[in-house]
Amino acid sequence: MLPDLVKKEDLPAASALNGIEFNFARAVGPGFAGLVIAAAGAGSAFLINTVSFVGVIFVVVRWKRAIHKRTTPPETVTGATLAAIRYVRYSPPIRTLLARSALVMFFASGLLALLPSLSHTVKNSPTAYGLLMGSFGFGAVVGALLMQRARARWATEVVVTGGVALFGVATLAASVLRSLAGLSVAMIVAGSSWIVFLSLFSVLVLNHAPEWVRARVLAISTLVFQGAIAGGSATWGAIAARRGIGAALLYAGMGTVAMAGLALFLRCRTLLSI
Secondary structure, X not given: OHHHHOOHHXXXXXXXXXXXXXXXXXXXXXXXXXXXXXXXXXXXXXXXXXHHHHHHHHHHHHOOOOOOOXXXXXXXHHHHHHHHHHHHHOOHHHXXXXXXXXXXXXXXXXXXXXXXHHHHHHOXXXXXXXXXXXXXXXXXXXXXXXXXXXXXXXXXXHHHHHHHHHHHHHHHHHHHOOOHHHHHHHHHHHHHHHHHHHHHHHHHHHHHOOOOOHHHHHHHXXXXXXXXXXXXXXXXXXXXXXXXXXXXHHHHHHHHHHHOOHHHHOOOXXXXXX
C-alpha cells in the first residue's frame, strides 16, 4: 500500500514511520496484554486483539485507491504466480536483495528465537521477557527516528551494513550478559539496527518491482524473509539444546557480523540511490 500512498522519494521515510508504529505496538502491547491476562484471563486478551482488527478493516474499506486502467488481460492465479517467479529469476537486483535478506535473517533470527529462554535464565518471570521485548521495540522506534539523519550523512549501503554489524554485536553481547539491565541495553541496540535493515531493504524491493508485479514480488520477499527466520530459529534452537543458549547466541552473533561483509560480494548498486 505504501507506494500508492506516498511518492517514491518518500518511501524510506514512510517505511520507517510504519516501523515506528509497528514497534511502538510491540513495545506497549506485551505490557498491556499482561495487565489484561492478569485481570480477565488469556481469552479476554485474544478477544480484544480480534476486535482491534475492526479498525484496520474499516480504514482499508474506506480507502479510495486510484483506479488504474489495465492494458493486459486478466491472469489466473497460477499464471500470475509463475510470472512473479520469472520476474524475480531474471531480475539480478531483486535476486541480490533476496539473497542478502535470507542470509542475514538466518543468523539474525537467533536472538529473537532464543529470547524467551534467555530471559528465563535471567529472571524466572514473564516480566523479564516483556521488558526485553519492550526494549527491542523501543530501540526500533529510536532507530527509525535516527535513520534519516544517518542516511543524510552516509551512503545507504554503509547504513545497511552498519545496521547488520550492530545487530551482530548486540547478539554477541546477549551471549555473555546475564543481567536484565545489560540485556535491555543490548536489545535496544538490536531493535534500532533491525528496523534500519528491514526498512531500507523493503523500500528497495518496492522500488525494483513495477506496479503490475509489485505485490507478488513483495509476497516472494516475505516468503524468503519468513522462511529464513523459520529455518534459522529451528537451527539456533537445536544448537542451544546441544551446546547451550550462550554458545548458540555466540555463533549467531558471529555469523551476523560476518554477513555485514556481504556488501563486498552481493553489493546492490541501487542502495546508493535511495
